[in-house]
Amino acid sequence: MKARDDVPRRGFRKKTARWMFALGVFLMVNVVVAFLMGPMVVRSMRKSGLATAAHNSKQLHLALFEFDQDYGFFPGDQAAEMEDGYPQHRGEYSNDYFKQLFENGNITSEENFYARGGSRDQRQPDGDVSSMDRAIEAGECGFAYVKNMDTSSYDPSTPLLLASMYGDGYKFNTDVYRGRAMVLSIDGSVKQYALNDDHEALADDGSELFGDRKNMTWGKTGFDPDHLCYAKYPYSFKPSSTRWLELFFGQYFGVLAMVLVVSFAVSIFAFALTRKWVETP
Template identity: 30%
Template sequence: MRRSSKAFCWVFAVAVASMAVPRAVAQKPDADRITEEDKKVFKDFVGAAGKLLDVRNQKSRQLLAVNNLRQIGLALFEFETEYGSFPNAETAVAVKEATETKANFKEDTANDCFYQLIASGIAQSDRIFSLEIPAPGAHPDPKQPDHIEKCAFAYLSGMTAAGNPQRPLAVAPLLDGKWTFDPAVFGGRAVVLCVDNSVRSFPIEKDGRVLINGLDIFDPDQPFWAGKEPQVKWPVP
């Protein structure tokens, strides 16, 4: 009786094992299959990572813009001390005569106006006018450029260091040919260099405007414009 019981148990165990193995093998493909839910989780993860990267890039660009504007401000004040005004059509003539440069001076764009800082020998490189991060180990070209190829900052022309210290001198990121700002560049912020050489950050409204004390930054009713419409020189990126 004991032998028959042991034999039965052994046969039963073998039968159960033979049934379990095929079942496990049959379930394996299901375990390896990527479901729609898996795809959704992965897509959400990639999207979240992309947003974090965008925010990081926007913050980096904004920090670079602030640093560059401070350097531009120092160069503008040194230029104003030497030529009596910030870059304009009159100073372009003075710079050309003083440096005997053969470059063709204009005042049509921010690139043209800022180039006077380079031609005069005050600014040593055109890098401060862009938002491009130099490659590691890269060095500025020792040869003076004959123009500024890329510029990220709009320039407010026709001013001196006298007057309201809060008057804007340069701003970014202004849309080409428009009086509104691009919220995608600095994460919904705009940066402004003022006559007192301070650099301030302002939120960009949904319609693209920047408001200071409830008024558009370019509104002639702003106290720092004294009723005059600002002369904006848009950059060529």
């Protein structure tokens, strides 16, 4: 009787062991797929983000060029100081000066002000330009901007729009565009620059693009470091760890979700293949 009673137990143990093995296969496939797909998806997103920033900067350049044709200079303090200018649209940030484009009718949408990682607490523009207080609010613009320049006095290669800078000297965020910086020049050309360990852009000859703080010149007129305006972000008082978490989940939550869905689907397929083997006596 004991031998007969032990037969179902041995069968149960054997089947349980097989189910545990199948579960292990399921989890292993899940981990392997996530490990293989994760970096590829993140790299693809970063490449896509760089292309989006380049495209949007080109569209902004058209509006900036039209403004220059109207006034003889790009948005800046000169336009704010004119008799019929825009004194209310000047300040510390690029957002402040870009509002001159709206007032002058050179642009009507916030869409092209987006560049990933340009501001620490970033969000997609909400499209609300019903008033200048709502246009390109803090966090909706990702481009740093060099104000008070024009097309006639400055060398065409002088930087005009930059991404993604984070408001610390001439440092760029190395995690956004695969360790590269995006710079649009006065002539509308877009270049990518490698970043060094100090997060600063490197010129073609290997020197720091903004290395000589006092003699940064591109042709006829010197580059004034004080004219560099960063994008405005809303919550500068938050601890850096909090900003890091918000930036991480804001940019990569969708990627992680997609990787998990794909890996789960592959794991289900692998699990189904082992099911028949598991249920075999």
